[in-house]
Amino acid sequence: MSVFTAAADQSLCAPLPVLGEDVLVPLVTGGEVGYAALDYAASSPALKRVWDDVAAYAPYYGSVHRGAGYLSQLSTDLFESSRATVAEFLGCRAEDQVVFTRSTTDSLNLLAAALPADCQVFVFETEHHASLLPWRDARVTYLNAPRTPAQAVATLEQALADREPHGPALVCVTGASNVTGELWPVRELAAAAHAHGARIVLDAAQLAPHHPVDIAELDVDWVAFSGHKLYAPFGSGVLAGRADWLREAEPYLAGGGASRKVARRTDGGVDVEWHTTAARHEAGSPNVIGVYSIASACKALTEAGFDRLVAREQHLVGEVLAGLAEVPEVKVLSLFGDDAPRVGVISFVVEGWNSSHFAAALSAEYGIGVRDGLFCAHPLVRTLLGSDPGEAGECGAPEARPGELPQSRTDSTGGTPPLNAIRVSFGAGTPDEHVERFLSAVRELVSDGARWKYRTEDGRCVPDRGAAQV
Numbered sequence: 001m002s003v004f005t006a007a008a009d010q011s012l013c014a015p016l017p018v019l020g021e022d023v024l025v026p027l028v029t030g031g032e033v034g035y036a037a038l039d040y041a042a043s044s045p046a047l048k049r050v051w052d053d054v055a056a057y058a059p060y061y062g063s064v065h066r067g068a069g070y071l072s073q074l075s076t077d078l079f080e081s082s083r084a085t086v087a088e089f090l091g092c093r094a095e096d097q098v099v100f101t102r103s104t105t106d107s108l109n110l111l112a113a114a115l116p117a118d119c120q121v122f123v124f125e126t127e128h129h130a131s132l133l134p135w136r137d138a139r140v141t142y143l144n145a146p147r148t149p150a151q152a153v154a155t156l157e158q159a160l161a162d163r164e165p166h167g168p169a170l171v172c173v174t175g176a177s178n179v180t181g182e183l184w185p186v187r188e189l190a191a192a193a194h195a196h197g198a199r200i201v202l203d204a205a206q207l208a209p210h211h212p213v214d215i216a217e218l219d220v221d222w223v224a225f226s227g228h229k230l231y232a233p234f235g236s237g238v239l240a241g242r243a244d245w246l247r248e249a250e251p252y253l254a255g256g257g258a259s260r261k262v263a264r265r266t267d268g269g270v271d272v273e274w275h276t277t278a279a280r281h282e283a284g285s286p287n288v289i290g291v292y293s294i295a296s297a298c299k300a301l302t303e304a305g306f307d308r309l310v311a312r313e314q315h316l317v318g319e320v321l322a323g324l325a326e327v328p329e330v331k332v333l334s335l336f337g338d339d340a341p342r343v344g345v346i347s348f349v350v351e352g353w354n355s356s357h358f359a360a361a362l363s364a365e366y367g368i369g370v371r372d373g374l375f376c377a378h379p380l381v382r383t384l385l386g387s388d389p390g391e392a393g394e395c396g397a398p399e400a401r402p403g404e405l406p407q408s409r410t411d412s413t414g415g416t417p418p419l420n421a422i423r424v425s426f427g428a429g430t431p432d433e434h435v436e437r438f439l440s441a442v443r444e445l446v447s448d449g450a451r452w453k454y455r456t457e458d459g460r461c462v463p464d465r466g467a468a469q470v
Contacts, residue, residue, distance in 0.1 A: 012315055013308040016300070018045040018231065018429030025367045028452050028463045033367035036434035040229070041178050041345045041425035042371055044209060046293070047231040053296040054234075054289055064288055065257065065279075079288050082295035083278070089298035090223055090240050091214030097243040099278045100236060100291050104205040105130040107224035107239035108172070110281055111201055112138065114249035119168040122159055122198070124152070125379040126335065128178045131203040131224075132379070135172075145383045148336055149185040153192055160196035169198035175207030179377050179384065179423065181317075181345030182336050183211075190219045201241070205229050209427055210313060210343035212306050215241060227290060231428065232297040236290030239281075247276045251283060258283035301428070309428045313344045316426055316435055320346055323439035329446050333384040333421060344430070347375070347423040349385070350446060355420040356461040361450040364463045366441040368434070371423040382419055 024032040037045055057078065062071030064079045083098045092098065101107045112134040115121070121135040124143045132142075141159055146152035156171060163169060171193040176183050186202055193200040201222040204213050208225040215223055222241030227234065239246075251258040251274055258280050261273040274280050301309065321338075324330045329351040334340060350358050359372035374381045424438060453464045 012312040013305065015312070015431050016231075016304055016309070016428045017048040019048060019051055020045045021429065021431070027367060028364040028465075036366070036368040036437055038424045038426055038430070038434060038438055039369045039371050040209070040427045040430070041181075041206060041375075041423060043228045044231050044427055045429055046233045047297060047300050047429070049300040050232050050293050050296040054293050057292060058289070061288065063285055075288050078292055079286065082291045085295040085298050086238055087240065089213075089302065090238075091216045092240055093216050095243060096215065096241050097246060097278045098238060098240045099246065099281050100286060100294075101224075101239055101281075102235055102287075103130075103228070103237040104203060104224045104226040105134075105237075107237050108201070108203065109134040110239055110252045111170075111222060111224070111245075112136075113252050114245045114281075115170065116168045116245060116248070118165075119170055120163055121170045121172060122156060123172045124155075125383070126177065126179075127172065127174055127377065127380075128203065128205070129376040129378070130205065131172045131174065131201075132377075138170075145335060145380065149188070149340075153185055153188045156189055157192045157196070160192065160198055163196075166197065169193075169196070171198050171200040172203065173200065174203045174205075175213065176210065176343045176345065177335070177377075177380070178206045178345060179347050179375050179380050179421075180334050180336075180340075181206070181342035181347075181425070182334065183207075183341045183343065186218050186220065194219070199242070206343060206345060210345075211310060227294040227297065230294060230297045231300070232290070232293035234287060234290035234293050236287050236294050238294065246278075246281060250274075252281040253283040255283035257286070304428070313427060313430075316430060316432075317342060317344055317346070319435055320424065320426075320439065323435075324348060324442065327443060327446050330442065333381075335380075335384070344426040345423065346425070347381075347384075347421045349421050350442075353445075354461070355422045357450070357454055358445065359422050360454055360461040360463065361445055361452070362438070362441055364454075365451055366437060368438050368441055370438075371425070373420050375421075375423055378419075381421055385419060385421065387419060 020037060023035045025035045026032055060071050060074050062069065062075040064076040087098050101110055108131050115138050120139045120141065122141045122143060123132060124145065126145045143155050143159055146155050171189065173189050174184055175186055190200045199221040201224060202220045204223050204225040207213055209230045213223060222239060224239050225237065227236040258274055259272050260275050263271050265271055324332055331349050333347045349355060355372045359370050362368040362370055454461050455464045
């Protein structure tokens with residue numbers, strides 16, 4: 001019987017239609033099954049609405065900003081109206097800029113390149129690598145993982161109060177962890193930053209697809225996110241927020257589109273006058289289709305009723321946590337405690353299993369796609385698994401000897417468990433059946449074991465196609 005009650009189903013909205021919801025995948029044990037995409041935190045499936053909008057525009061595709069032809073003018077209008085749509089979606093202030101990039105990683109590297117001289121950056125070790133690593137040319141203070149939201153605020157306040165000298169400063173923080181899904185106290189962290197004369201950028205890659213983000217309400221200076229996590233394909237991202245640092249910095253890329261005027265000097269050099277608008281950091285021919293797909297996704301989520309989508313996702317979060325809690329061998333990872341609010345991103349480990357083996361079995365035997373490893377947040381996962389955050393380790397399965405299953409979480413001498421975990425993630429397009437199948441598969445694998453033999457290949461656990469069923 002379904003774990004979802006009829007009353008709950010009737011009170012919640014239906015999942016949004018997404019591409020791939022009818023894709024069949026082969027099972028190693030024979031036959032096919034509908035693919036259960038539960039790896040939204042890596043890349044969400046594209047909304048059908050987005051795909052349809054892009055397909056309708058595709059015949060009218062043209063180069064933007066510099067063409068006199070009808071298609072160029074139409075594409076320019078579409079590109080700039082998409083900017084306005086994203087600004088509205090994010091609750092941007094009148095003076096804010098929306099810069100289109102390739103991804104969250106690209107957005108934060110752009111901001112890192114625009115930091116004023118002697119800027120000090122404060123970032124928690126719990127960040128995704130996209131927001132942990134771009135600040136190489138700045139003075140960076142890495143803050144230890146907090147264990148409560150209040151401790152996060154207190155840690156930041158103390159670090160800002162102790163900084164020397166009191167020049168420009170930037171705080172970078174996630175809105176929702178890509179490992180635990182836990183919501184961070186963004187508004188309180190922004191208040192702490194501003195009280196100490198610092199600015200703050202919000203990594204909303206995992207927040208924007210699951211929860212409304214309002215720059216003005218959160219009082220953050222910038223927001224960064226990726227289209228491919230917001231149900232939009234084609235590799236575009238956004239950096240939105242204050243214009244001054246971006247306007248004063250050298251262009252992120254030098255080239256056409258970023259320049260207003262270029263002239264040769266008598267000494268043989270070149271004088272350049274750069275744009276002061278968002279175009280300053282959008283050199284080259286932009287990804288018009290990718291930008292339009294982001295705007296289409298923003299409209300689709302807004303029109304569907306974001307509050308209703310959040311309510312349905314929270315119902316799924318509750319079902320997954322409750323289902324995993326019924327399996328004693330499963331440990332859900334958390335910084336702030338089991339009751340901490342979170343989006344549809346949940347990581348866990350299973351006693352007696354290497355996480356790569358478990359994820360491989362979910363895929364090969366049940367048609368369920370999850371993620372295993374360190375999730376590009378190595379220090380955080382190591383902290384959550386109780387190891388030294390600076391300890392060396394890699395994602396994937398440990399190398400197994402011939403004929404040996406990559407199953408045990410400890411080596412033959414009872415040593416340290418491999419540093420990896422399993423992540424299940426879902427969102428607006430996830431049907432109830434995918435969650436039900438996932439929980440049933442977890443119970444079966446823990447109680448009965450895998451039905452197939454697996455081996456390690458190039459650091460990944462894969463079914464041994466030459467083997468028979470266990």
